[in-house]
Amino acid sequence: VVVAGAGPAGISSAIAVARQGFKVAILERLGCVGGNLTGGCVGPIMGSVSKGTFGDEIIKLLGGEFYDFNKAKFLLHELLIKNNVDVFLFTTVSEVTTKDNFVKSVKAYGKTNNHVFNAKFFIDCTGDGDLCYKAGCEYKIGRDRDGLTQPVSLMYVIEGIDKNQTLTCCHEEHYTTLSNGKEYLSMCRQACKDGILPPSINIVRLYNNGKQGERIVNATQLNKVNVLDEYEIAKAELELRRQMVVVNEFLKKYVPGFENISVKSCSEFVGIRESRRILGEYVLTAEDCLSGKTFYDGIVHKADFPLDIHNPDGAGQSEQEGLPPTVTPYDIPYRCFTPKGFDNLFVAGRCISGDHRAHASYRVMRICLAMGQAVGVACGLCLKNQVTSKQLSTDLLRKTLTDMGIEL
Ligand SMILES: Cc1cc2nc3c(=O)[nH]c(=O)nc-3n(C[C@H](O)[C@H](O)[C@H](O)COP(=O)(O)OP(=O)(O)OC[C@H]3O[C@@H](n4cnc5c(N)ncnc54)[C@H](O)[C@@H]3O)c2cc1C
Known part of the structure; x- marks a missing residue:
C-alpha cells in the first residue's frame, strides 16, 4: 500500500494498514513527518470523535493535548518505524499511472534516481488531494459561488511572556480584561482599524501550549491566495512572515507581560486550511453536520467541531459575526473516502x-486522525478479502472497527 502524505491522516492510515500485516510505504514531501501537527506548528489537536479511535493513542503518545512540535516529529516518525511502515521523506508524489479504474503506480523525484512505487492500493492523505488529482479524479475547490478558499496563515510559537500573564484568546468571543484595564479582543480589533495590525487579522489568537511563558499564535492571515500555485504561495509566505513581525510588535507594545517576547518556533510552510475536495461516492454536506446525520456506512462517528469558516473575503468568520455555527455530532460515511471512478484508491484527511x-468542520486534526485509521482498516480488509474498495462490505468494516473498540 502506498500512502501519500504523512500528516495526521496519513500517519494513522499507514499504521492501521501495517497493523493488519501489510507492507506500507508512506511518502512525505517535507523533511519530517506530522504535516500541520509538527512542521505546521498547529496545535492543540481540536475536534472530537467517538471513543476508542487512534487519536486517543496519539494524544497519549504526545503527552496530552499540549505537545512539543519538535518532539512530536520524532515520536510520530518512531511510531511509524515501530509499526513497520517504510518512511520516505522529501518524496513528493508527482506523477500517477492509471489503467481503467485502477491506480498502478506513483512516481516521485529522487536525488539519485526517481522513485516508482507500485502498489495494490493507494491512500491520498496529501491534504490537497494531489494523488487523486493526478489520477484524474474530479474535485471541487472553495465556495460554490466564487471558488474562494479559507485564508492562509503562518502559525508560530512565542516565548518570554511574563509568568504571571495568563492571557489566552481562542476565538471571536473570548473576552479578557487586561491589567491595564483594556479588553484584549476590542484592542485587537481597534488596532486593525487604526492600521497598527493588518485589517485581515481581526484578532490575535493566543493558544495555550502547556508551557509557562509560551503561546501558539494564530493571527497572520492572507485572503484570496491560490493555494495550489507555488509562485503565489511564495508571495504569501513572505507577506505572512512580514505580518508576524507586526503582530509581535503589537503584542510587545500593547499587552502587559508580553514586552519581552520572541519567536520560539515557526511553521515551516504556509498553513493551508482548504484546497481540493476530492469527489467521492457521497458528498458530506453542512446540513449533514448540523443535523447530526448518521449513515449505514458511517465509519467516523460523533465527529464534532463547528463549521469554522475563516472568511475567504476578509477578516473574521465567513457566515456570521462572532462564533461559528456548532454542529450536532455526525457520522462520516465510507463513501466520502472512496473517490469516484477508482477501485483501489482511498482519500483521507x-x-x-x-x-x-462541511469541510470547515471535519478538517481538524482529531477528526482527520480518526478518518485515517478507518480508511487504513478498510484498505487492509480489501487486501485480506481480495476485494476492491467499492466491493468491500461496509457491515464487515463497521464490525471490524467496533471489535477494535471504536464506538460507531
Ligand atoms: C493555520 C491553521 C491553523 C489550524 N489550527 C488547527 C488547530 O488549532 N487544531 C486542529 O486540530 N486543526 C487545526 N487546523 C487544521 C488542521 O491542521 C488540518 O486540517 C489537518 O492537519 C489536516 O490533516 P491532513 O493529514 O489531512 O493534512 P496535513 O496535516 O496537511 O498533512 C498532509 C501531508 O501531506 C504532505 N504532502 C502534500 N502534498 C504531497 C505530495 N504531493 N506528496 C507527498 N506528500 C505530500 C504534506 O507535506 C503534509 O505533511 C489548522 C490549519 C491551519 C492551516
Whole structure:
C-alpha cells in the first residue's frame, strides 16, 4: 500500500494498514513527518470523535493535548518505524499511472534516481488531494459561488511572556480584561482599524501550549491566495512572515507581560486550511453536520467541531459575526473516502468528499486522525478479502472497527 502524505491522516492510515500485516510505504514531501501537527506548528489537536479511535493513542503518545512540535516529529516518525511502515521523506508524489479504474503506480523525484512505487492500493492523505488529482479524479475547490478558499496563515510559537500573564484568546468571543484595564479582543480589533495590525487579522489568537511563558499564535492571515500555485504561495509566505513581525510588535507594545517576547518556533510552510475536495461516492454536506446525520456506512462517528469558516473575503468568520455555527455530532460515511471512478484508491484527511462548509468542520486534526485509521482498516480488509474498495462490505468494516473498540 502506498500512502501519500504523512500528516495526521496519513500517519494513522499507514499504521492501521501495517497493523493488519501489510507492507506500507508512506511518502512525505517535507523533511519530517506530522504535516500541520509538527512542521505546521498547529496545535492543540481540536475536534472530537467517538471513543476508542487512534487519536486517543496519539494524544497519549504526545503527552496530552499540549505537545512539543519538535518532539512530536520524532515520536510520530518512531511510531511509524515501530509499526513497520517504510518512511520516505522529501518524496513528493508527482506523477500517477492509471489503467481503467485502477491506480498502478506513483512516481516521485529522487536525488539519485526517481522513485516508482507500485502498489495494490493507494491512500491520498496529501491534504490537497494531489494523488487523486493526478489520477484524474474530479474535485471541487472553495465556495460554490466564487471558488474562494479559507485564508492562509503562518502559525508560530512565542516565548518570554511574563509568568504571571495568563492571557489566552481562542476565538471571536473570548473576552479578557487586561491589567491595564483594556479588553484584549476590542484592542485587537481597534488596532486593525487604526492600521497598527493588518485589517485581515481581526484578532490575535493566543493558544495555550502547556508551557509557562509560551503561546501558539494564530493571527497572520492572507485572503484570496491560490493555494495550489507555488509562485503565489511564495508571495504569501513572505507577506505572512512580514505580518508576524507586526503582530509581535503589537503584542510587545500593547499587552502587559508580553514586552519581552520572541519567536520560539515557526511553521515551516504556509498553513493551508482548504484546497481540493476530492469527489467521492457521497458528498458530506453542512446540513449533514448540523443535523447530526448518521449513515449505514458511517465509519467516523460523533465527529464534532463547528463549521469554522475563516472568511475567504476578509477578516473574521465567513457566515456570521462572532462564533461559528456548532454542529450536532455526525457520522462520516465510507463513501466520502472512496473517490469516484477508482477501485483501489482511498482519500483521507481534509481533502475527502464534502462541501465547502462541511469541510470547515471535519478538517481538524482529531477528526482527520480518526478518518485515517478507518480508511487504513478498510484498505487492509480489501487486501485480506481480495476485494476492491467499492466491493468491500461496509457491515464487515463497521464490525471490524467496533471489535477494535471504536464506538460507531
Ligand atoms: C493555520 C491553521 C491553523 C489550524 N489550527 C488547527 C488547530 O488549532 N487544531 C486542529 O486540530 N486543526 C487545526 N487546523 C487544521 C488542521 O491542521 C488540518 O486540517 C489537518 O492537519 C489536516 O490533516 P491532513 O493529514 O489531512 O493534512 P496535513 O496535516 O496537511 O498533512 C498532509 C501531508 O501531506 C504532505 N504532502 C502534500 N502534498 C504531497 C505530495 N504531493 N506528496 C507527498 N506528500 C505530500 C504534506 O507535506 C503534509 O505533511 C489548522 C490549519 C491551519 C492551516
